[in-house]
Amino acid sequence: MFTSLLSLYIASILQTDISFRKDDNQPSIVKTASYDLSEIDQNAPVPLKNHDFIAPVIQAKSSLSMDLRTGLVLFEDNAHQRLPIASLTKLMTTLIVLEENNLDDVITVSSKAATVSGSTMFLRKDEKIALKNLVYGMLISSSNDAAMALAEFNAGSEDAFIDKMNKKALALGLLNTHFSNPIGLDGKDNYSSAYDLAKLSRYVYQKTLVQEIAVVKEIKVTSLDGKITHDLVSTNDLLDTKFIRIKGLKTGTTDQAGLCIVSVAENDASNEIMTVLLNSPDRFKETKILAEWTFRAYNWEK
Numbered sequence: 001m002f003t004s005l006l007s008l009y010i011a012s013i014l015q016t017d018i019s020f021r022k023d024d025n026q027p028s029i030v031k032t033a034s035y036d037l038s039e040i041d042q043n044a045p046v047p048l049k050n051h052d053f054i055a056p057v058i059q060a061k062s063s064l065s066m067d068l069r070t071g072l073v074l075f076e077d078n079a080h081q082r083l084p085i086a087s088l089t090k091l092m093t094t095l096i097v098l099e100e101n102n103l104d105d106v107i108t109v110s111s112k113a114a115t116v117s118g119s120t121m122f123l124r125k126d127e128k129i130a131l132k133n134l135v136y137g138m139l140i141s142s143s144n145d146a147a148m149a150l151a152e153f154n155a156g157s158e159d160a161f162i163d164k165m166n167k168k169a170l171a172l173g174l175l176n177t178h179f180s181n182p183i184g185l186d187g188k189d190n191y192s193s194a195y196d197l198a199k200l201s202r203y204v205y206q207k208t209l210v211q212e213i214a215v216v217k218e219i220k221v222t223s224l225d226g227k228i229t230h231d232l233v234s235t236n237d238l239l240d241t242k243f244i245r246i247k248g249l250k251t252g253t254t255d256q257a258g259l260c261i262v263s264v265a266e267n268d269a270s271n272e273i274m275t276v277l278l279n280s281p282d283r284f285k286e287t288k289i290l291a292e293w294t295f296r297a298y299n300w301e302k
Contacts, residue, residue, distance in 0.1 A: 044069040045271065045300035053297035056289055060280035061258070064194040065294045068264065068272035071202060074294050079194040082176045083278045086252030086260050087119070087142045088197055089184035092165050094139060095204045097150045103132040103209070105153070106224055112158075113149035116183070120145040121221075121230045132209075133221035133230070139213045140232040142251060144183045151182035158182065174200060186256040194276040201249055201262045201274055214248020214264065215239060237284050238263060244291055247272075251283070259283040265291040271300045 047067045055075065062083055065075040073079070106128055114125040121143035123129070131153070137146035148158065155161035158181070165179040174196040180189040192200075204210055217234045238246040238261075245266045252260040258279035265287075266272045273294050280286045 046070070047072060047074055047271070047298040047300050049074070049298050050296075053293070056293040058277070058280075058286050058290060060277040060283070060286055062194040062276070062278040063280075063286070063290060064198050064276045065290055066198045066202065066274045066276075068202060068205070068274050071199070073195070073198075074273065074298055075290065076195065079276075080176055082191045082193055084186055084190065084254060084257035085184060085192045085197065085278065086186075086254040086257035087144075087184040088192070088250055088252040088260055088262055089179060089182065089190060090138050090142065090147050090252075091197070091200055091204050091250055091262070092168065092179060093147050093151060093161075093182045094135060094210065095200070095207075096161070096164055096168060097131070097135065097154055098207050098209065101131055101150075101154055103130070103135075105131040107131055107134060107149055107153045109145070109149050110152055113145050113152060116144045116148045118144045118183070118185070119235075121232060123149060123230070124228060127228055128224040129221075129228075130224060135209065136213055136216070136219060136221055137230060137232055139210070139250065140216055140219065140234050142235050143232075144185075147183045169196075169200075172200060172203060184252055184254065184257075186254045194278055197262055197276050197278075198274055201264075201276070205249060205264060205274070210249075211247070214250075236261075236263075238287060241288060244288065244295070246287070246291070249274075261287055263287045263291065265295075267295045269300065271295070 062078045064079040066073050109123045109127045111125050114123050119142050121137040123145040134146040134150050137143035151158055151161035161182055169177045177192040177196045178189055180187045217239050219232050221230050235251045247264040249262045249264050260278050261283040263275045275287055275290045277283050277286055
């Protein structure tokens with residue numbers, strides 16, 4: 001089995017993709033895979049493709065399907081192009097906060113966080129609230145105010161937190177990723193690729209709290225004194241999907257990024273995949289198409 005994984009790894013690192021450097025618009029060659037063999041679970045079932053299945057019809061500008069346990073790419077289309085990613089940015093914000101802070105830390109909401117634009121959970125200036133509740137708000141209702149409050153608490157300022165985000169991206173080997181804010185607002189320096197997002201999401205999803213939050217459809221959280229209640233409703237319509245189990249993970253939408261989504265799906269045999277769609281005309285429909293195709297096209301052999 002490990003020989004099969006090794007063969008897939010070798011094949012993947014021989015691929016290359018042309019992308020453009022943001023500074024001069026000149027093409028540069030970037031490896032399309034950077035698997036670390038030490039991270040591959042040698043006891044995991046190996047996904048093997050039935051070559052009778054033709055590629056699915058996906059209209060998203062970029063798309064990818066990945067085996068969650070091994071990290072092997074099962075389908076990709078334009079997966080290494082640098083694109084705006086909207087609130088999928090918050091996956092990196094989540095990762096840093098969960099690795100560096102305590103869930104019971106108390107955060108005092110700043111004026112900047114309380115007045116941030118876009119999707120919010122309606123935090124109030126000087127409100128005191130548990131860090132865990134802000135993570136809920138950031139992942140469930142994609143709250144920009146929660147993301148800003150977390151970034152400021154973690155690093156002291158938004159700029160200092162952005163620096164952490166980019167250093168973490170480099171540490172994770174995200175070759176086509178750069179952040180300019182902790183929220184996902186449109187900007188020429190806030191981008192990633194479907195492949196990088198799959199790698200990041202696979203890493204973030206190892207966090208137990210993220211797995212728990214990702215499937216929550218609706219919840220109420222309160223300020224520390226219990227006087228302020230925030231109603232959080234999931235932005236992910238796929239949590240009600242029938243015939244296939246969708247276990248999260250994160251949506252994103254802006255004018256430049258379009259409709260984006262990272263999803264974790266599981267079949268009846270408990271095999272899990274991660275799908276990424278960037279700038280899709282219908283992210284929920286296309287996620288179901290890609291997930292269902294992947295589970296039909298591949299067999300997981302032990």
